[in-house]
Amino acid sequence: MTRVAIEEGYFTVPADPAEPPRLLGSRCSSCGEHFYPRRMVCARCLHEGCDDVLLGPTGRLHTWTYVHVPLFAKKDGSVDSYGVGQVDLPEGPRIQAILVGGPDDFEIGMELQLDLETLSTDRDGNDVVIYRFTPIAGAS
Numbered sequence: 001m002t003r004v005a006i007e008e009g010y011f012t013v014p015a016d017p018a019e020p021p022r023l024l025g026s027r028c029s030s031c032g033e034h035f036y037p038r039r040m041v042c043a044r045c046l047h048e049g050c051d052d053v054l055l056g057p058t059g060r061l062h063t064w065t066y067v068h069v070p071l072f073a074k075k076d077g078s079v080d081s082y083g084v085g086q087v088d089l090p091e092g093p094r095i096q097a098i099l100v101g102g103p104d105d106f107e108i109g110m111e112l113q114l115d116l117e118t119l120s121t122d123r124d125g126n127d128v129v130i131y132r133f134t135p136i137a138g139a140s
Contacts, residue, residue: 001127005129006130010037013129021056021057026053028047031047061133066081082098084098098131111135111136116130117129
């Protein structure tokens with residue numbers, strides 16, 4: 001089965017499921033600042049023409065919250081809770097992302113790993129995936 005991104009241009013979907021996905025960002029060729037998502041003009045120095053780069057696949061949890069309402073509406077009225085966090089990438093950007101785990105699984109400063117979750121199946125039988133972060137076991 002083939003995996004495809006819910007929206008092209010934001011993250012990679014490796015052919016090998018064991019390989020971690022990467023976020024698709026930009027780096028300013030003038031000042032070196034990194035951005036996510038990608039951008040054409042640097043927000044720091046206003047240089048035009050940033051370079052595309054791969055970011056991640058790890059990060060550190062800056063802060064987080066736990067949501068007790070559905071991410072996607074369910075017809076049966078059930079609720080799936082999930083975490084949302086601000087994740088600091090090693091290259092510099094701080095991004096908001098879905099977190100995998102229960103409310104007792106997160107700690108500010110913990111290391112996280114980028115991974116993919118299947119959201120649905122499209123008309124062609126492909127798994128439609130989103131990115132999210134999960135705690136790295138044993139990391140601090």
